[in-house]
Amino acid sequence: MSEQWQQQVSLKPYNTFGIDVKARYFTEVHSDDEVRGALALAGKQGIPVLVIGGGSNLLLTADIQALVLRMASRGLRILSDDGERVVVEAEAGEPWHPFVQWSLSQGLAGLENLSLIPGTVGAAPMQNIGAYGVEIKDVFAGLTALDRQTGELRDFSLEECGFAYRDSLFKRNSGRWLILRVRFALSRVMHAHLEYGPVRQRLREQGVDQPTAQNVSDAICSIRREKLPDPVELGNAGSFFKNPVVAAVLADSIRLQHPGLVAYPQADGQFKLAAGWLIEQAGWKGHREGDAGVHRLQSLVLVNYGQATGLQLHQLAQKIQADILERFGVELEMEPNLY
Numbered sequence: 001m002s003e004q005w006q007q008q009v010s011l012k013p014y015n016t017f018g019i020d021v022k023a024r025y026f027t028e029v030h031s032d033d034e035v036r037g038a039l040a041l042a043g044k045q046g047i048p049v050l051v052i053g054g055g056s057n058l059l060l061t062a063d064i065q066a067l068v069l070r071m072a073s074r075g076l077r078i079l080s081d082d083g084e085r086v087v088v089e090a091e092a093g094e095p096w097h098p099f100v101q102w103s104l105s106q107g108l109a110g111l112e113n114l115s116l117i118p119g120t121v122g123a124a125p126m127q128n129i130g131a132y133g134v135e136i137k138d139v140f141a142g143l144t145a146l147d148r149q150t151g152e153l154r155d156f157s158l159e160e161c162g163f164a165y166r167d168s169l170f171k172r173n174s175g176r177w178l179i180l181r182v183r184f185a186l187s188r189v190m191h192a193h194l195e196y197g198p199v200r201q202r203l204r205e206q207g208v209d210q211p212t213a214q215n216v217s218d219a220i221c222s223i224r225r226e227k228l229p230d231p232v233e234l235g236n237a238g239s240f241f242k243n244p245v246v247a248a249v250l251a252d253s254i255r256l257q258h259p260g261l262v263a264y265p266q267a268d269g270q271f272k273l274a275a276g277w278l279i280e281q282a283g284w285k286g287h288r289e290g291d292a293g294v295h296r297l298q299s300l301v302l303v304n305y306g307q308a309t310g311l312q313l314h315q316l317a318q319k320i321q322a323d324i325l326e327r328f329g330v331e332l333e334m335e336p337n338l339y
Contacts, residue, residue, distance in 0.1 A: 004027055005025045005026065005027045005038075005067065006025070006026045006027065007024065007025055007026075008022050008023075008024065009022060009023045009025075009026035009068070010022055011023055011026075011055070011060060011064065011068065014052060014055045014068075014070060015052075015055035015056075015058045015060055016054070016055055016056045016058075016118055016231035016235065016236060016237055016238075017058070017059060017060070017231075017235045017236060017237055017304050017308075017310065017313065018231075018235035018304050019059070019060045019061075019235070019304065019308075019309065019310045019313075021060045021061075021062060021063050021064060021310065022063045022064070023050075023063070023064045023066070023067075023068035024047075024063070024064065024065050024066060024067070025047065025066070025067040025068065026067070026068045026070070027067065027068075027069055027070070028069075028070045028071075028072040029069060029070070029071060029072060029073065030072050030073050030074070030093070031073060032073075032146070032153075032180060035069070035071075035146060035178065035180070036146070036151065038067065038069055039069075039146075039148060039151075039178075040151075042067045042069075047066060047067050048065070048066040048067070049066060049067045049068075049069055050064055050066045050067070050068050050069070050339065051069050051070075051071065051178055052068060052069070052070050052071070053070070053071050053092065053093065053119055053120030053121075053122050053123040054095060054096070054118055054119040054120045054123065056118035056119040056123070056231070056237055056238065057119065057123060057126075057127060057237060057335065057336050057337055058237065058336055058337055058339060059237065059310050059313060059314060059334075059336040059337070059338050059339070060310045060339050061309070061310035061311045061314055061338065061339065062310070062311075062339070064339060071092045071093040071120065071122050072093040073091040073092055073093040073094075073180070073181075074091050074093055074094055075089075075090070075091040075094070075181075076088065076089070076090050076091075076094060076099065076102055077089050078106070079183065083188065084187060084188050084189055085185060085186075085187060085188075086106075086108055086185075086186050086187065086188060087141050087183055087184070087185055087186075088103060088106075088108070088183065088184050088186060089181055089182070089183045089184075090121040090181065090182055090184070091121065091122075091180070091181050092120060092121055092122025092123075092179050092180050092181055092182070093120055093121070093122065094120060094121040095119075095120055095121075096114075096117055096118065096119050096120055096121055096123075096124060096129075097115060097116050097117065097118070099111075099121055100112070100114060100115050100217065101115075101217075103184075103186055104213055104214050104217055107188055108186035108187065108188065108213070109186060109187050109188070109189070109190045109191065109212075109213035110138075110139040110184065110185070110186040110187055110191075110213075111139060111184065111186065112213040112214070112216040112217040112220070113131055113132040113133060113134035113193055113199075113216065113220060114129065114130070114131055114134060114136075115217040115220045115221050115224070116220065116221045116224045116225070117129055117131060117238070118231060118237075118238060121181075121182050122179040122180070122181075122182065123179075124136050124182065125140070125143055125161060125163075125168055125170060125179060125182055126168055126170045126171045126174075126179070127166050127167075127168070127171065127335070128163045128164065128165070128166060128167060128168050129166075130165075130166070131220070132193065132195075132196045132199055132220055133193045133194075133195040133196055134193050135163070136163065137158065137161070137163035139184045139185055139186060140158050140161070140163070140182075140183075140184065140185070141158075141183040141184055141185040142155055142156060142157055142158070142182075142183040143155070143156050143161070143179055143180075143181065143182040143183060144156075144179075144180045144181050145170070145177040145178060145179045145180060146177070146178040146180055147176065147177065148175065148176055148177065148178055149176055153180070154177075156169075165242070165243075165245070165272075166242050166335060174337075190211075190212060190213055192211055192213075192216060194211075194216070198223055199216065199219055199220060199223065202219040202220075202222060202223055203215060203216070203219050206218075206219065226297075227297060227298050228295075228298055228301060229295055229297075229298075229301065229303060234295075234303050234304070234305070235303060235304030235305075235306075235308075236295070236301050236302065236303045236304065237302070237335070237336045238301065238335075239275075239276075239300045239301065239335055240300060240301060240302040240317060240334060240335060240336065241275040241279070241300060241317075241320075241321075241332040241333065241334060241335060242275065242332070242333045242334075242335055243272050243273060243274055243275045244272070244273050244275060244278075244330050244331065244332060244333070245266060245270050245271070245272045245273075246270060246271055246273060246330060247270055247271075248269055248270060248271060250329060250330070251263050251270075251271035251273065253329070254273075254328055254329075254330075258281060260277075261273070261277070262274035262277040273330065275300055275332055276298065276299045276300035278324050278327075278328055278330060278332075279294070279299040279300065279320060279324065279332075280299040281327075282320075282323050282324060282327055284299055284320055284323070285299035286299075287316075288305070289312070289316055290305075290307075290308060290312060291304060291305040291306045291307045291308035291312070292304065292305070292308040292309075292312040292313045292315075292316045293305055293308075293316070294316075294320075302316060302317060310339075314338065317334060320332065
């Protein structure tokens with residue numbers, strides 16, 4: 001075992017739910033060499049490895065009998081700039097929102113709709129994170145990952161990542177690829193994505209007619225702060241369930257009983273339903289069982305009021321899933337990874 005590995009470390013500071021479980025071993029890595037060294041030693045000793053970033057997409061239900069390897073590499077750089085299109089690169093351990101703010105400070109547009117999302121840069125492609133009409137795939141220019149099977153580095157293009165709604169090749173093969181750095185194609189020319197009404201409305205309220213990227217970011221930050229609890233103050237992992245995509249016939253059937261159904265048509269003829277709307281209609285908004293609960297303002301967010309365990313939060317999630325399936329015939333899928 002490496003002298004740099006700590007033993008029996010509480011993971012409470014390293015997951016946004018604030019769940020107090022222990023890691024058998026824990027280490028932070030700041031470079032490619034440190035990553036390789038930790039993986040090699042763990043492999044030699046037969047110790048499994050769990051890689052984490054900001055811990056914003058985890059629900060920990062038991063102690064982790066593994067090496068928890070926290071990506072802590074830092075670095076932001078501009079790789080190319082033709083006066084309009086600018087490619088930037090960020091190390092995996094960079095916190096996501098400060099990276100977005102850095103890009104705005106450089107006069108670059110493209111990431112503003114993804115403001116105030118918790119987590120790290122390296123985790124962003126795993127989930128193909130998205131908000132307010134923009135996903136990672138829309139601004140993606142490539143990434144470098146370590147193949148944990150061969151130890152080789154590989155660069156991935158957009159097409160090779162297999163991005164889908166809250167999904168990617170890296171999520172589907174979570175034990176193989178370790179993302180080291182990510183590249184984004186940003187612009188010095190603003191192309192606003194204001195498809196979501198609340199963003200337009202907030203900009204109007206702020207008296208902004210021709211928004212800059214910073215204006216859009218500020219509007220989205222204010223909306224998110226009103227709707228979503230700060231993990232520092234109330235443990236949570238943001239949206240807990242994916243918005244389900246269902247066949248048109250099921251969407252029509254639900255709409256007959258619930259004319260207010262929030263549904264978005266998809267290119268393939270299916271409909272993406274608002275999971276939060278379904279959960280709220282079923283009466284779960286604000287529901288609480290001990291310290292595990294559903295947020296009082298946003299039914300899509302499960303929260304830890306203090307001493308909830310991961311198991312208690314998972315049990316609450318399962319109750320919600322069962323109820324939504326029975327009421328609407330819709331299966332809800334959890335966003336956080338369960339350990």
